[in-house]
Amino acid sequence: MLQAGGRGQTGNLLYFFPSEQPPLVLKVYCFRRSRWREFWKDVSERVFEGKRGATAATRCATERLILDLWAREGFDVVRLVARPLPSGMEKPALWLEYCAAPVLAKVLADPNRPPGEKLAWVELLGQALSRRHRRALELNDPRLVHEHGQIKHFFAQDKRLIAFDLEHGYRSGYPVVRAIGRELTGIADSLLRADGGGGEEFLRALMRGYANPPLVRAAAREATQRGGLAGIIRRLLGYLRGGKTDKTQVMARLVRLLEPEAGSPARARG
Secondary structure: OOEOOOHHHOOOEEEEEOOOOOOEEEEEOOOOOOHHHHHHHHHHHHHHOOEOOOOHHHHHHHHHHHHHHHHHOOOOEOOEOOOOOOOOOOOOEEEEEOOOOOEHHHHHHOOOOOHHHHHHHHHHHHHHHHHHHHHHHHHOOHHHOOOOOOHHHEEEEOOEEEEOOOOOOEOOOOOHHHHHHHHHHHHHHHHHOOOOOOHHHHHHHHHHHOOOHHHHHHHHHHHHHOOHHHHHHHHHHHHHHOOOOOHHHHHHHHHHHOOOOOOOHHHHHO
């Protein structure tokens, strides 16, 4: 068992089958909090947040849908495996191909890896995000945006970043630029929080890889000015926290890094 859930039989279960070819993981979707809290989380996602919902059955269906879409569009993602569920399995579940690679968060925290290698991985992440976001805009499909984009949700394998944990997603009609802004801020925030202290250099590498500065600026405007009631609440909480990794502030930092002279010695002295 790779993941046993939490107390009170909450949380997803992950079973590892190493003898299968290829090795497989069975992901079993369970409620992740008390049933009452799960109910209100589901209502919040569907009614106020523009998402598909939070019940176990919905999360399973969402992950299947998004994994299939990403693979069809040519983006690196854990592979679905079509095979019957084990006999007696009543909860929603999916078979997934096991990935033995470390997650990007662990790669960046590894003191034995040279700084140049870590920056190369982050730049590669920027390139992958840029390609996928461009396609999301072309299709006007927010499902191509990772709803929970963080560096811990990408396996680093053979110069590929393989996404996983896609059980939450946006509904059709959710503004794609808004979704992109939320993924970018989530990624940048997790880079700033990464163990090993990459900090600003990680953000620079991310923006070197991201080949669409106008989209970053548009996403920043969306993050700082719009987003409806939920956006207002997020910005207010961020203001009250006042932390360096508040996501609104993080997005502003990304925009500043797009400036031609950002971070140059001359500018720093000025």
